């Protein structure tokens with residue numbers, strides 16, 4: 152690890168939007184920044200005669216948006232909203248955030264067929280289950296793969312068209328674009344290409360079942376810098392490359408050399424922007440109002456789950472843990488309710504439809520089993536909440552349950568902590584999240600172990616305030632310091648260092664060519 156990076160990690164305080172902005176200015180000298188992701192940060196939907204603006208439920212958008220605001224670049228993404236075309240200019244551009252523009256959104260249009268093959272098919276029926284060990288079998292169809300290749304090429308063409316210089320800084324986001332770095336590198340060899348893989352990277356055996364494993368790996372080695380959430384995912388990636396490609400790997404330096412290109416592989420644990428203090432309401436007041444809204448008694452214990460409705464999030468296991476708690480402590484029936492917010496996601500896929508049926512049925516069964524006159528055991532809301540409503544939920548709950556079967560990081564855990572300026576509330580956190588590597592004061596559980604989940608819930612709802620405060624204070628400190636600006640800042644510092652190194656070696660090459668002449 153270089154000295155600069157070590158120092159940054161040891162004194163993490165005060166990573167702010169302002170610091171990131173000045174870092175971009177000093178280290179990258181105001182170079183052009185292009186971000187590419189599948190999901191766009193602002194979606195326009197037609198609703199009757201009017202157009203409504205929606206923010207998607209996505210961890211990636213939550214993390215990348217503050218970075219874009221800080222660097223005023225161009226964000227290239229799939230225009231997926233029904234009114235998206237009606238809200239761009241003739242270059243498919245839109246200045247966002249709409250109320251106070253800070254950067255440019257460039258929308259890319261995909262046909263239904265392209266979206267079905269590239270997004271729903273290869274990305275979400277293939278790569279998503281391949282990288283998450285959640286026991287859902289990946290589906291690999293040649294036709295999906297062909298669309299994945301074609302759409303990656305479409306985005307590469309847009310990047311090249313949008314780039315104003317021959318050496319932009321390009322930030323590629325996530326598993327939808329494994330081939331994009333190589334495609335950009337071919338046209339813009341001097342670009343600094345940074346990619347962040349937001350989901351886990353599996354071990355070589357698991358990854359090896361993908362029929363196009365070599366192509367994916369070669370695509371990813373077009374990157375200058377490739378980031379994962381944890382050192383463990385980095386190691387899995389290096390091992391996978393080692394197994395399937397002819398390359399030179401320096402494990403100490405965490406670099407891979409392939410066909411003359413060097414890729415640095417590093418962990419950058421993602422995070423959130425620390426929120427402004429909430430001066431509008433205190434938590435006691437918020438709790439009261441919220442219980443009233445949900446028709447619950449004032450002293451009622453409220454547990455909370457917030458997820459995209461996805462089989463990796465362990466929603467079924469969470470319900471089972473609550474079921475087990477009430478089975479072992481019948482005195483708690485009518486005293487605790489779990490509010491589960493499940494934002495609809497990828498709902499055209501069979502696996503997701505099956506999950507919805509399962510989750511709805513289990514909630515119903517549990518509510519019938521513990522029927523009482525005071526409150527339902529589970530309030531299930533399969534709908535999209537807006538950001539403010541979510542904060543309200545975080546602030547009003549006694550316990551937050553994050554029980555993912557596998558999760559790159561999990562931002563909900565960090566959002567819950569950030570919202571608790573009263574320093575109360577307990578986080579139950581799956582050991583299979585990246586977040587568990589940082590938030591040691593949470594109650595860490597194996598979500599597959601239902602009994603353990605039930606015990607953690609019991610411990611959470613009976614935890615003395617003093618202990619809650621101790622744990623929460625420490626976690627708040629961590630999330631405040633290790634925020635999303637630090638995530639982006641460390642990545643960009645490393646990129647700037649690699650960019651300088653590349654420029655020096657280009658100069659040396661050109662001198663030695665001149666010398667030879």
Ligand code: GDG
Pocket residue numbers: 206207208209210211213214349350421457458459492493494534535536537538541558559560561562563564566
């Ligand atoms: C991927 C990785 C990694 C949820 N429901 C609503 C809503 N959300 C927001 C949450 C949070 C985000 O969506 C979910 O983030 P997660 O990190 O929990 O999960 P993924 O979407 O699976 O994200 C994950 C992340 O990328 C970042 O790298 O942490 O491991 O899987 O911000 O608040 N937001 C709104 N309405 C909802 O109903 N507005």
